[in-house]
Amino acid sequence: xxxxxxxxxxxxxxxxxxxxxxxxxxxxxxxxxxxxxxxxxxxxxxxxxxxxxxxxxxxxxxxxxxxxxxxxxxxxxxxxxxxxxxxxxxxxxxxxxxxxxxxxxxxxxxxxxxxxxxxxxxxxxxxxxxxxxxxxxxxxxxxxxxxxxxxxxxxxxxxxxxxxxxxxxxxxxxxxxxxxxxxxxxxxxxxxxxxxxxxxxxxxxxxxxxxxxxxxxxxxxxxxxxxxxxxxxxxxxxxxxxxxxxxxxxxxxxxxxxxxxxxxxxxxxxxxxxxxxxxxxxxxxxxxxxxxxxxxxxxxxxxxxxxxxxxxxxxxxxxxxxxxxxxxxxxxxxxxxxxxxxxxxxxxxxxxxxxxxxxxxxxxxxxxxxxxxxxxxxxxxxxxxxxxxxxxxxxxxxxxxxxxxxxxxxxxxxxxxxxxxxxxxxxxxxxxxxxxxxxxxxxxxxxxxxx
Numbered sequence: 478x479x480x481x482x483x484x485x486x487x488x489x490x491x492x493x494x495x496x497x498x499x500x501x502x503x504x505x506x507x508x509x510x511x512x513x514x515x516x517x518x519x520x521x522x523x524x525x526x527x528x529x530x531x532x533x534x535x536x537x538x539x540x541x542x543x544x545x546x547x548x549x550x551x552x553x554x555x556x557x558x559x560x561x562x563x564x565x566x567x568x569x570x571x572x573x574x575x576x577x578x579x580x581x582x583x584x585x586x587x588x589x590x591x592x593x594x595x596x597x598x599x600x601x602x603x604x605x606x607x608x609x610x611x612x613x614x615x616x617x618x619x620x621x622x623x624x625x626x627x628x629x630x631x632x633x634x635x636x637x638x639x640x641x642x643x644x645x646x647x648x649x650x651x652x653x654x655x656x657x658x659x660x661x662x663x664x665x666x667x668x669x670x671x672x673x674x675x676x677x678x679x680x681x682x683x684x685x686x687x688x689x690x691x692x693x694x695x696x697x698x699x700x701x702x703x704x705x706x707x708x709x710x711x712x713x714x715x716x717x718x719x720x721x722x723x724x725x726x727x728x729x730x731x732x733x734x735x736x737x738x739x740x741x742x743x744x745x746x747x748x749x750x751x752x753x754x755x756x757x758x759x760x761x762x763x764x765x766x767x768x769x770x771x772x773x774x775x776x777x778x779x780x781x782x783x784x785x786x787x788x789x790x791x792x793x794x795x796x797x798x799x800x801x802x803x804x805x806x807x808x809x810x811x812x813x814x815x816x817x818x819x820x821x822x823x824x825x826x827x828x829x830x831x832x833x834x835x836x837x838x839x840x841x842x843x844x845x846x847x848x849x850x851x852x853x854x855x856x857x858x859x860x861x862x863x864x865x866x867x868x869x870x871x872x873x874x875x876x877x878x879x880x881x882x883x884x885x886x887x888x889x890x891x892x893x894x895x896x897x898x899x900x901x902x903x904x905x906x907x908x909x910x911x912x913x914x915x916x917x918x919x920x921x922x923x924x925x926x927x928x
Contacts, residue, residue: 488914494521494529495907501534502900509891515666516891517659536659537889543666544679546881550670551677551738553874558631558743560867563751566624567864570617570755570857577853579610580766584837584849590817591830595780600812604804607788611802614763618799621756628748629709629719635675635741636707636721642672643690643704646680650687651702657686672698676707677738694735696723705730718748751863757795758856762842764798766849767791769841770833777816777829784820 501519508514515536521529586606590599649665652658665688669680678692680699690699698705705723712720712733721741723730736742771787778784790803808814817833818826842852 484913484917488910488917491529491910492907492914494531495903495910497531497534498903499900499907502896502903505891506893506896506900509893509896512667514891515659515663515889533657534659536662539885539888540682542881542885542888544681546878546885547670547673547679548738549874549878549881550674551742553871553878554674554740555677555738555743555746556867556871556874558740559747560864560871562624562628562744562747563860563864563867565627566620566747566752566755567860569620569624570860576610576613576617576857577850579606579613580850580853581837582606583610584834587830587834587836590815591827591834594817594827594830595824597812600815600817603815604809604812607804608809611789611804614759614799614802617759618756618763618797621752621759622800624752625718625748625756628744628752632719632721632741632744633709635744636709639672639675639698639707639741640704642668642675643699643707646672646688646690646699647702647704650699653686673739675740676732677736677742692732692735693737694730694732696730696732696735697725698723707732715749721745751860755856755860756799758852758859760798760800761795762799762849762852762856763802764792764795765842765852767798767802769836769839769849773832773836774816774829777832778818778820779814779816780818780824781814782818782820782824783814784816786814786816788815 498519498521501517505516515538517534518537519531519534521531523529583603583606586599586603590596590603593599645668646665649661649668653661653665669688669690672678672690673680676692676698678690678698680688680690682688683701685701687701688699689697689701691697696705698707703725705725708722708724709719710722711717715733720731720733721736722732732741733745736745767789771789771791774788775785779786786808787805788808790805792798792801817830818824819828822828837850838848840846840848842849843855847855
């Protein structure tokens with residue numbers, strides 16, 4: 478009797494084990510195209526007394542590969558935001574009126590005026606070209622400023638997304654403490670990759686099975702059940718742009734300049750790097766041009782024989798010069814006051830216009846290394862060069878990520894054909910267990926009938 482009951486238990490254990498294996502195999506096949514899903518493996522164990530039993534269902538994974546993927550996610554995230562922001566700023570700058578062309582046209586109008594210093598049409602043309610140049614400086618300054626403001630707006634979005642990802646990791650850690658569910662582990666890994674893409678950094682699994690996420694600076698974003706909040710705050714020391722910090726209770730860690738990879742690092746590198754430098758270069762160009770033109774213009778006289786007037790409203794400093802540049806309203810109202818001549822030499826003198834046109838070829842910009850036109854070209858092409866470099870880096874990082882993804886798929890990915898083979902094997906084993914149970918049951922009935 479005990480032998481038959483034991484046989485029943487052996488058959489039941491075998492049937493349960495094979496059904497569990499079928500369930501895991503079916504889940505694998507159903508998730509063959511699910512991003513981030515790791516193939517599950519059910520461990521069937523042979524026991525002398527119990528027959529076939531089910532061990533833990535585990536994921537097929539490689540922790541070293543996962544670490545490299547998160548590192549690649551951070552590098553790709555930085556490259557993506559930097560490339561996107563640079564490309565957008567380049568389009569906006571190139572899409573504006575031609576700054577180098579406007580500068581050349583202004584000096585060309587001085588040359589035209591030198592050929593007929595009393596011609597009112599040529600004098601009005603000078604005002605027109607100078608006004609067009611002022612408008613273009615305003616446009617490019619606004620474009621550079623908007624590019625930096627755009628980064629600030631995106632930083633707010635990335636900070637919120639990073640906080641959400643950190644909280645997802647902490648929540649998964651908490652749940653996995655009571656249930657080692659492979660699906661929970663998959664979700665935790667996906668959240669860790671998302672956090673790495675935004676913030677950079679690395680994750681590790683501690684001995685208690687919980688994930689810990691740390692930045693290269695040592696700042697801990699997730700520690701077991703605890704997750705920091707990523708915030709953005711106004712930084713008065715950086716032109717009221719946003720600083721990024723990690724807040725955990727009373728602890729506040731400023732991250733703005735310590736992040737090495739991730740989308741936030743890319744935004745900061747763009748905002749405080751190329752965009753800020755471009756803005757400074759344009760301001761310096763506007764300041765140097767206005768100073769040089771005013772110096773020559775004030776030394777010469779208008780048709781009224783009076784000197785000492787500026788063509789542009791004087792600028793106090795290079796800071797914000799491109800946006801602040803304005804024409805002298807006195808000359809705008811009366812172009813006959815443009816200083817094309819020399820005091821005491823009469824209205825037909827053109828030495829002022831000649832001196833103004835000569836500024837075109839003088840090395841007065843870029844620290845006295847370039848002409849004004851060349852400096853404008855340099856400032857704009859520098860953005861283009863940075864954009865090209867960033868795009869190349871993005872292609873490289875994307876290729877690295879693709880290689881790692883292929884490697885992970887070969888280790889943790891699902892092969893539908895392989896799962897179908899396993900499924901058939903488990904089904905046959907389940908059918909055999911059912912027949913075994915039916916046979917034992919028949920013997921048990923026969924024994925009862927003989928009693």
